[in-house]
Amino acid sequence: MTDNMIVKTEGLEFVLERVFSAPKEKVFEAFTKCEHLKHWWGPRGWELTACTLDFRPEGVWHYCMTCKDESQGEFFGMESWGKGVYRSINAPDSFVYTDYFSDAEGGVNEDMPPAEVTTTFEEVEGGTKITARTKYDSEESLKTVIEMGMEQGIRETWDRLEEYLG
Numbered sequence: 001m002t003d004n005m006i007v008k009t010e011g012l013e014f015v016l017e018r019v020f021s022a023p024k025e026k027v028f029e030a031f032t033k034c035e036h037l038k039h040w041w042g043p044r045g046w047e048l049t050a051c052t053l054d055f056r057p058e059g060v061w062h063y064c065m066t067c068k069d070e071s072q073g074e075f076f077g078m079e080s081w082g083k084g085v086y087r088s089i090n091a092p093d094s095f096v097y098t099d100y101f102s103d104a105e106g107g108v109n110e111d112m113p114p115a116e117v118t119t120t121f122e123e124v125e126g127g128t129k130i131t132a133r134t135k136y137d138s139e140e141s142l143k144t145v146i147e148m149g150m151e152q153g154i155r156e157t158w159d160r161l162e163e164y165l166g
Contacts, residue, residue: 005158007151012142014115014134014150018158021127022165028092028121028128030161037063040164043156045069049079050104059086061097062106083108084117094120099134113141130158 006017020027030036034051041048042065050064061084067075083102089095096119101112108114115134122129132154136142 005155007155009142009146012136012139014136014142014146016132016134016154016158017129019124019127019129020162020165024121024123024128025092026128026165027130027161030165031119032091032095034063036164040160041065041157042160043153044160045072045075046080050081055086055089055095057086057088060084060106061086062102064104079104087116092121094118113137113144115141115145 008015032055034053038048046065047068049066053061065080067078070076081102083100084097087096099115099117101109115136118133120131
């Protein structure tokens with residue numbers, strides 16, 4: 001597997017780009033249905049243990065990632081809840097959502113920074129290029145998630161997506 005991911009920051013945005021060797025519609029669907037997300041969403045050793053997804057503007061994606069890998073020490077058994085509220089959808093080219101850290105009931109964690117995520121899907125030679133632009137409200141918020149290990153987590157998540165699409 002080739003890691004052709006580009007990771008950069010531009011102002012208040014964390015930008016990821018990667019080409020996946022699969023058709024655009026298939027890659028788009030992998031991001032928009034729980035039946036696919038449960039196979040790849042989250043870093044290695046984590047599983048999507050809860051997922052509800054109402055894919056429409058103002059619809060909500062609510063999920064839980066649980067660490068199932070004992071070798072991850074203190075993270076083993078930990079749950080990480082997230083919530084996305086879709087703002088716009090232009091299938092199969094793009095979607096925009098607000099990403100929140102949440103609890104099991106879907107309540108937003110006010111201590112963690114939300115972000116606006118714009119994900120685009122573009123047909124290119126050899127497959128589909130995904131660009132995810134995650135915009136934060138401040139440099140401090142961006143720094144917080146980078147220090148939490150977001151880049152490694154997303155690299156591992158997108159590696160799992162590549163394997164799933166295989």
